[in-house]
Amino acid sequence: MGPCPAVSLFTRKGKFLLLLALCLCVLAWIATLTNGPVKMTEQEPTLPQVQNEGKKDAELKLEEGPEKSPATRTQLDKSAEEREEQEEQGTEDKATKASCPDESPLLRGEMKLSFEPTLTLGQVEGENQAVVEGQYEPVDCTARQSVAILIPHRNREKHLLYLLYHLHPFLQRQQIHYGIYVIHQAGDSTFNRAKLLNVGYLEALKDYSWDCFIFHDVDLVPENDHNLYTCENQPKHLVVGRNSTGYRLRYKGYFGGVTAMTKEQFFKVNGFPNTYWGWGGEDDDLRIRVQLQGMKIVRPLPKVARYTMVFHKRDSGNEVNQDRMRLLGRTPQMWRKDGLNSCSYKTLSVERPPLYINVTVDIGMPPSAARVKRIAV
Secondary structure: OOOHHHHHHHHHHHHHHHHHHHHHHHHHHHHHHHHHHHHHHHHOOOHHHHHHHHHHHHHHHHHHOOOOOHHHHHHHHHHHHHHHHHHHHHHHHHHHOOEOOOOOOOOOOEOOOOOOOOOOHHHHHHOOOOOEOOEEOOOOOEOOOEEEEEEEEOOOHHHHHHHHHHHHHHHHHOOOEEEEEEEEEOOOOOOOHHHHHHHHHHHHHHHOOOOEEEEEOOOEEEOEOOOOOOOOOOOEEOOOEEHHHOOOOOOOOOOOOEEEEEHHHHHHOOOOOOOOOOEOOHHHHHHHHHHHOOOOOEOOOOOOOEEEEOOOOOOOOOOEOOOHHHHHHOHHHHOOOOOHHHOOOEEEEEEOOOOOEEEEEEOOOOHHHHHHHHHHO
């Protein structure tokens, strides 16, 4: 009888422990069933969602191109940042760059000119390294005007060299944005200065919307940098005197040599006439056009507007135009028909060496020469 109660007590405890273990197992199984679907919902999106995300990834890859390595991505990001910084810096520079003063502090006044026979184009280039493809802009300020210098040219290489040698530093001291265009007449037909200047105006505007145009003979060199190569409210004549005339105006109404007109002024008078072949008359025709439009010609002070003319013999093919007086008499009737709107030519080449833009053109020949050519054919 002694051991039976102990055995009974042990049996009851065992059943209790077994029942407790079974309860724990049931609770663990219920917990597993509860967590399973939640995890599947988080990890496995529905089929349409998977398809849409795949499409977006494909679109991104198409736009971005081949996948870049981490190092390449870093390099590209750095380059993009550098470009953005440069653009921001450029914008800030433009915003903070003041306009150049009305009177440049670099001006020297009257200059002593030299015309060394040993001067070379390389020397001129070496002294004007800030000029790029014929153009220059001030570094420290924003130029008040952008000016195109138009030089009609044929067989005057030495004169052009002397003019470039003096003109580049002269213009840079005036703190203007400028471009020098040399308009070269191809062939051996009679020279036509006026038509070449029309061509220069039209061709220069293909490069830039210039504010001001200076129509400049190749053999005239300015002596005083206070003679500003800028445009005014009225057309401006810059050659009041030259060494060959004792520094006096050649005649009352003279409007030749070097003149300055805004883009709008020159367009308003329909440019130069195209019909003046040979020397003389075209500058007087332009003066009449200016007067017909109610504009007045202004000039700088005589002590400032002085030029040295580089002496030369008259060129073959640029003989005096014997028809000039008859043409001048017709200007009031012809200015609307003969000018920029009737300037026909063929551009043969546009070259951009360091110091100027060289435009070579075929402008045809005088009507009389054309008739002779047709008869000969």
